[in-house]
Amino acid sequence: MAAPNRDAVLQALRGVIDPDLNQDIVTLGFVTKCEVKGGRVDVVINLTTPACPVKDKLHAQAEALIRALPGVTDVHVEMTAEVRGSSGPPRDVAKEIRHIVAISSGKGGVGKSTVSVNLACALARTGAKVGLLDCDVHGPDVPMMMGLEGQPEQIQVDGATKLVPKERHGVRSMSIGYLLPAAEPIIWRGPMVHSFVRQMLSDVAWGPLDYLLVDMPPGTGDAQLSLAQQVPLTGAVLVTTPQAVAAYDVTKAISMFRKVEVPILGIVENMSGYVIEGLVGGGVAGATVRLMMGGTESVVTLDAEGRFRTVVDLFGRGGGKKLAQFHGFPFLGEVPIDPDVRTGGDLGAPIVVTAPERASAVALLEIAGRVAQRIAVRSFASLPILD
Numbered sequence: 001m002a003a004p005n006r007d008a009v010l011q012a013l014r015g016v017i018d019p020d021l022n023q024d025i026v027t028l029g030f031v032t033k034c035e036v037k038g039g040r041v042d043v044v045i046n047l048t049t050p051a052c053p054v055k056d057k058l059h060a061q062a063e064a065l066i067r068a069l070p071g072v073t074d075v076h077v078e079m080t081a082e083v084r085g086s087s088g089p090p091r092d093v094a095k096e097i098r099h100i101v102a103i104s105s106g107k108g109g110v111g112k113s114t115v116s117v118n119l120a121c122a123l124a125r126t127g128a129k130v131g132l133l134d135c136d137v138h139g140p141d142v143p144m145m146m147g148l149e150g151q152p153e154q155i156q157v158d159g160a161t162k163l164v165p166k167e168r169h170g171v172r173s174m175s176i177g178y179l180l181p182a183a184e185p186i187i188w189r190g191p192m193v194h195s196f197v198r199q200m201l202s203d204v205a206w207g208p209l210d211y212l213l214v215d216m217p218p219g220t221g222d223a224q225l226s227l228a229q230q231v232p233l234t235g236a237v238l239v240t241t242p243q244a245v246a247a248y249d250v251t252k253a254i255s256m257f258r259k260v261e262v263p264i265l266g267i268v269e270n271m272s273g274y275v276i277e278g279l280v281g282g283g284v285a286g287a288t289v290r291l292m293m294g295g296t297e298s299v300v301t302l303d304a305e306g307r308f309r310t311v312v313d314l315f316g317r318g319g320g321k322k323l324a325q326f327h328g329f330p331f332l333g334e335v336p337i338d339p340d341v342r343t344g345g346d347l348g349a350p351i352v353v354t355a356p357e358r359a360s361a362v363a364l365l366e367i368a369g370r371v372a373q374r375i376a377v378r379s380f381a382s383l384p385i386l387d
């Protein structure tokens, strides 16, 4: 049988559509190599983020379409990724950082730091270069949650002294908590917060980063405003909890980001339901178990091994999704309450690193993929098309 030709391979690859950009991968310029030698086809597909949630699907589709061509005996599809920078005006600080993303909320204690740390680790797991900046000068939690402490090293860069971010779980982080003794109360006035944020961007040797996540302090005060005004943020991720009051507070944060023209990448609902799993000894598949929680009863069905799994909505659920729908933002996902998320935070062992198979970690890993996807969609610019 005659060997396939390169045009036929490229034509077949036009059948692979990027679901976010709604175009085929050849038109989008994602096919950066297409070589045909006899019956062997070598293709490289270069995506816009290593955290692409549909990477495996696109890979499988491309492989199947090429394999179906007459004369093809051997197919190698390599997936690579290159995070494209923001299309906005160039910045005067932190030029090597492609995207700066604020993790924010209106209300305190909803899980901003937990989400920031886990998203940073989740993105790093995909191979992205990730930084995490703790902007909570009053209550910096990043050192504890990353399991890091002590003064950062200093280096000279072009005659200037810079702080070296501390690295763990593949994430480079910086926090005021590394610089000051623990348990020392910090009283900050507005202008000090302002200069702190700028210094953390200009005086830290971040190096090249695909994503810098910024863990914001609670409220909609000085640090948020100064960060949003001084640095072109690619966007903000808003964290809320299911309670209506938190959803109300988050609307204040939405107004603030709108005022400073920072796009909202989406909303995360944290502490959304509590997952209960169990095993009934000798339980028969299909048998039901009645669970009583407070005044609420729920009925679960056993699987073939006598196991059950259900989610109890302790504080209600769905507020984040409604809020996202109301404002027309993407809903990024729900993270259930999980005691191991909290202990992981206290011990510097983020759940996405220590137990990536747990429901809470799966949710956080998926949310990280969606955040990367939203960023890619926003900053996408066509590469030269291979023909």
Ligand SMILES: Nc1ncnc2c1ncn2[C@@H]1O[C@H](COP(=O)(O)OP(=O)(O)OP(=O)(O)O)[C@@H](O)[C@H]1O
Pocket (backbone or CB within 6 Å): 105, 107, 108, 109, 110, 111, 112, 113, 114, 115, 136, 139, 141, 216, 217, 218, 270, 271, 272, 335, 336, 337, 338, 339, 340, 341, 342, 343, 345, 346, 360
């Ligand atoms: N999904 C979760 N399941 C269980 N515990 C959680 C979850 N998310 C956060 N927590 C816990 O809730 C507490 C508050 O979370 P966190 O410190 O991340 O919130 P925050 O919004 O950053 O707070 P602050 O506004 O004070 O900065 C922490 O003890 C954390 O471990």
Ligand SMILES: [Mg+2]
Pocket (backbone or CB within 6 Å): 112, 113, 114, 136, 141, 215, 216, 217
């Ligand atoms: Mg916090």
